Amino acid sequence: MLRSMPLFGKWALAFTAIALVSSILIGGGHTSFTSAATPGTALAFRTSPGAVSIPVGQSLQLGSVDVSTFRQIRVVADERVGSPTNVTIRITITEGNELVGQLDTLTLTPHSEVTRVYAVPGTKLTIFADAFGGSSGSDSVDVLIYGSD
Secondary structure (H helix, E strand, O other): OOOOOOHHHHHHHHHHHHHHHHHHHOOOOOEEOOOOOOOOEEEEEEOOOOOEEEEOOOEEEEEEEEOOOOOEEEEEEEEOOOOOOOEEEEEEEEEOOEEEEEEEEEEEOOOEEEEEEEEOOOOEEEEEEEEOOOOOOEEEEEEEEEEEO
16 A cells, blocks of 8 residues: 555655654653553553663663553563663563562663563553663663553
């Protein structure tokens, strides 16, 4: 379909997608969404655009996300080039305010990414990032979670 579309149509389609994503992502810190019961895939969670900075040797809670309306989620995590150390992303099953257990831990090295798909394990997930010690500076990471029904 895109091959037969005139160049102007492709640009209009790209501009519309950028405008939609921009309108969703306006705001600081992490952005968390609660999905409406719509078919397909939805962005359920993302760290702030431009990456989150974590000082070396420290941990940071990136946010929480309601996954109760999804049957499956995809987690996409990356560590930006130029980060001095590895980072572990902890995806924790949460019920109410209680951290119940680890769904998974993802270890990232500078300039790497990991993508994983899970059957929804509960109703809420909390995401943490732990920057390894032994150096100075800050590590930069992005985490996105997509949900599908």
